[in-house]
Amino acid sequence: MNSTHTRVRKAAVRLFAAKGYHGVGIRELAEAAKLSSASLYHYMGTKEELLADIMWDCLERLLSAAMLATTDVQDPQEKLGRLAALHAIAHAAQAKETAVVDNELRALSPKLRRRIIKQRDAYEGLWAEALDEGQQAGVFLPDEHGITRRALLEMCSGVARWYSPRGPLTLRELGSRYATLTLRAAGAGPNPPEPDMERCRTIVRYTWGTKV
Amino acid sequence: MNSTHTRVRKAAVRLFAAKGYHGVGIRELAEAAKLSSASLYHYMGTKEELLADIMWDCLERLLSAAMLATTDVQDPQEKLGRLAALHAIAHAAQAKETAVVDNELRALSPKLRRRIIKQRDAYEGLWAEALDEGQQAGVFLPDEHGITRRALLEMCSGVARWYSPRGPLTLRELGSRYATLTLRAAGAGPNPPEPDMERCRTIVRYTWGTKV
DNA sequence: GAAAGCCTATCGATCGATCGATCGTGAAGC
DNA sequence: GCTTCACGATCGATCGATCGATAGGCTTTC
Numbered sequence: 001m002n003s004t005h006t007r008v009r010k011a012a013v014r015l016f017a018a019k020g021y022h023g024v025g026i027r028e029l030a031e032a033a034k035l036s037s038a039s040l041y042h043y044m045g046t047k048e049e050l051l052a053d054i055m056w057d058c059l060e061r062l063l064s065a066a067m068l069a070t071t072d073v074q075d076p077q078e079k080l081g082r083l084a085a086l087h088a089i090a091h092a093a094q095a096k097e098t099a100v101v102d103n104e105l106r107a108l109s110p111k112l113r114r115r116i117i118k119q120r121d122a123y124e125g126l127w128a129e130a131l132d133e134g135q136q137a138g139v140f141l142p143d144e145h146g147i148t149r150r151a152l153l154e155m156c157s158g159v160a161r162w163y164s165p166r167g168p169l170t171l172r173e174l175g176s177r178y179a180t181l182t183l184r185a186a187g188a189g190p191n192p193p194e195p196d197m198e199r200c201r202t203i204v205r206y207t208w209g210t211k212v
Numbered sequence: 213m214n215s216t217h218t219r220v221r222k223a224a225v226r227l228f229a230a231k232g233y234h235g236v237g238i239r240e241l242a243e244a245a246k247l248s249s250a251s252l253y254h255y256m257g258t259k260e261e262l263l264a265d266i267m268w269d270c271l272e273r274l275l276s277a278a279m280l281a282t283t284d285v286q287d288p289q290e291k292l293g294r295l296a297a298l299h300a301i302a303h304a305a306q307a308k309e310t311a312v313v314d315n316e317l318r319a320l321s322p323k324l325r326r327r328i329i330k331q332r333d334a335y336e337g338l339w340a341e342a343l344d345e346g347q348q349a350g351v352f353l354p355d356e357h358g359i360t361r362r363a364l365l366e367m368c369s370g371v372a373r374w375y376s377p378r379g380p381l382t383l384r385e386l387g388s389r390y391a392t393l394t395l396r397a398a399g400a401g402p403n404p405p406e407p408d409m410e411r412c413r414t415i416v417r418y419t420w421g422t423k424v
Numbered sequence: 425g426a427a428a429g430c431c432t433a434t435c436g437a438t439c440g441a442t443c444g445a446t447c448g449t450g451a452a453g454c
Numbered sequence: 455g456c457t458t459c460a461c462g463a464t465c466g467a468t469c470g471a472t473c474g475a476t477a478g479g480c481t482t483t484c
Contacts, residue, residue, distance in 0.1 A: 018318065019234075019318060019319075020232055020233075020234055020318065020319070021232075021234075021235075022231075022232055022233075022234035022235040023232075023233075023234040023318070023319065103315060106230065106231060106232065106235075107231075107232070107235065141402065145379070145380055145381060147381070147386075147389050147393075148393065150370065150374050151367050151368075151370065151371075151390065151393050152367070153370075154366060154367050154369070154370020154371075154373060154374075155363050155364070155366050155367035155370065155397075156363075157366070157370070158362065158363065158365075158366020158367065158369070158370065159363075159366075161366060162362050162366075167357070168357055169357060169359070174359075177359050178363065181359075181360065181363050181397045182397075184396050184397050184399065185367075185393045185394075185396050185397040187396065187402050188402075189401075189402055190353065190399050190400075190401055190402070
């Protein structure tokens, strides 16, 4: 698709990711979308609502992928491994969108921010669940105060800050490596089992339409 | 000290961290520093130079602390553990400064940005060194393409995004926990030795004047 | 002829930055 | 001891540019 709507959306994602919400003016956004600044307003509410829409869609997909990957999975190692792999792959393949989600929350007014945070919390709840189950089962070491969860999420989100598709690393390798790092840090030992990357591949293709 | 200079500096750090460089106007900055916007310019060059100064100082201290902590340390586990603990503690105790360093690089013009990045690279070099030595010695598992280094740095930097001094965690516990997570992820096994936290404590006090 | 898409022109507000003027203070000159 | 003067600190006023957003009109499409 190359409709005007998607052109606006893609330009916004690219510019917000590169320069930050406040660092991009609507004239610059309009130019990138090949429109006049006035015409932009046929395709968005306010600039802020455009930002919130981008964040919402990104989190919606992330949440959907994570639920697909974890429902009916009993083994906590498999569960957490899949979450980490998917999270890392998403933050590499959709680096701009996820960077916007991670960095621009503060640019939203309280009302919109609450809405986005609620969704983010739902997603992080899946991680907490997997970690909890693993600790109950004794395959992960204890995590007081959720430090491990926060540390691991930050680690996996950081991918968006350095990954380059021109680098030597495929998305699949990346996901697998991050699953390993995550499980190790959670206390699963130095050589944890690789999660079902074939299943992750299917989910990624279904959710983002990206080849893995 | 409560000189006008430090008032300006502190207000800038607080506001840049909370709203981002482009989200803060000089009038708002002036108000927070209890000055007129014109008077600000007696205490800074441009707004951008103020930002670069903040970043430079923050990285300078981080680099200095890391060098103090690693010179003459042979054991790679001890070395990496100290780096992780110090990094995490710095990102908790100086969360605003470090958040500015991590998030606002893109707001700098190429010239100033290069200067800051050069310094950041020097710091990350210490991490690469510790990881390399550990892999050579066989106590860490291989890290192709520096993934582990990047992942660990992002994990430890993430502290600035969630740590609250009102939480149940002391800086010392935090540093110790992050050292553990880091060494585990590097492949040192599920129960790596704690680094010399007493030494870290001394360095933190010397570098930032913070109690630990 | 209604609707959708897109434009030019423009709004009031705010941006970063600079101007010249004023104020207080402490050293220099006599 | 008094005056003068230089200087750092601070201010209100204002610069030109840009901000996000809107009004109203011209095309194209169905």
